[in-house]
Amino acid sequence: MNKRCAMFLGLLALILIFPAPEQSLPADGPAEVTVDTPPLVALTFDDGPRSSTTGPLLDGLELREVPATFFLVGSRIAGNEDLVRRMAAEGHQVGVHTFDHVMLKGLSRQEFDRQLSQTRACIVDLLGEGEYWLRPPYGLLDDHARQWCGSPLILWSVDPEDWKDENVDRIVAAVVNQVSDGDIILMHDLFSTSVEAALRVVDELLERGYCFVTVEQLLEERGVTPEAGVHYRRAPGEN
Numbered sequence: 001m002n003k004r005c006a007m008f009l010g011l012l013a014l015i016l017i018f019p020a021p022e023q024s025l026p027a028d029g030p031a032e033v034t035v036d037t038p039p040l041v042a043l044t045f046d047d048g049p050r051s052s053t054t055g056p057l058l059d060g061l062e063l064r065e066v067p068a069t070f071f072l073v074g075s076r077i078a079g080n081e082d083l084v085r086r087m088a089a090e091g092h093q094v095g096v097h098t099f100d101h102v103m104l105k106g107l108s109r110q111e112f113d114r115q116l117s118q119t120r121a122c123i124v125d126l127l128g129e130g131e132y133w134l135r136p137p138y139g140l141l142d143d144h145a146r147q148w149c150g151s152p153l154i155l156w157s158v159d160p161e162d163w164k165d166e167n168v169d170r171i172v173a174a175v176v177n178q179v180s181d182g183d184i185i186l187m188h189d190l191f192s193t194s195v196e197a198a199l200r201v202v203d204e205l206l207e208r209g210y211c212f213v214t215v216e217q218l219l220e221e222r223g224v225t226p227e228a229g230v231h232y233r234r235a236p237g238e239n
Contacts, residue, residue: 043066053195064206067092072096077123084126096134099116102137106142120132157234160186184232
């Protein structure tokens with residue numbers, strides 16, 4: 001997380017832990033301290049990891065001190081283990097995007113469990129036990145998937161459809177012209193154009209005063225307690 005955002009979130013935490021004493025101030029005393037809250041946004045990437053694109057993306061995010069959230073396809077992890085370890089080491093959140101990038105809607109319980117458990121097992125082998133939240137491919141799921149998933153379901157509120165073409169200018173504009181405080185942005189770390197566009201989005205939004213956080217941090221900062229089987233598009237979540 002970049003230093004400006006880290007300083008703000010740290011200050012906000014201190015204010016919440018140690019609130020000002022409730023006492024009246026003299027009429028000529030100092031004004032009450034207020035904190036301007038910067039807009040928060042979570043940048044997320046689906047369908048990786050891939051060495052040709054995820055590596056340069058991590059380089060760019062590290063340079064800018066910006067965290068993101070990566071929803072991994074389990075079948076892509078083999079051969080890219082160092083990238084997954086690097087994600088965690090550099091403060092990014094890691095989640096599950098099924099093993100074979102299959103639609104979760106309509107799956108049998110056996111196949112549903114395989115898609116999630118195999119991917120989670122790959123991540124646990126690399127990063128240890130933890131909460132690895134689920135993003136359903138295509139954003140599609142049914143009541144069974146909600147009951148079986150065992151984690152929060154992370155969707156999105158801004159989708160530039162970066163898979164449609166290689167028009168970086170269009171992708172950037174689709175994000176920066178739509179984004180607002182609390183949004184979760186969907187992108188993909190499979191395409192070099194997506195990487196270029198994502199880093200341009202980061203630069204533009206940092207210039208506008210946005211702070212980038214992981215999805216987990218976004219919900220926490222907005223006082224949202226994540227629940228298994230509940231989907232979150234932004235914070236405060238539209239559940």
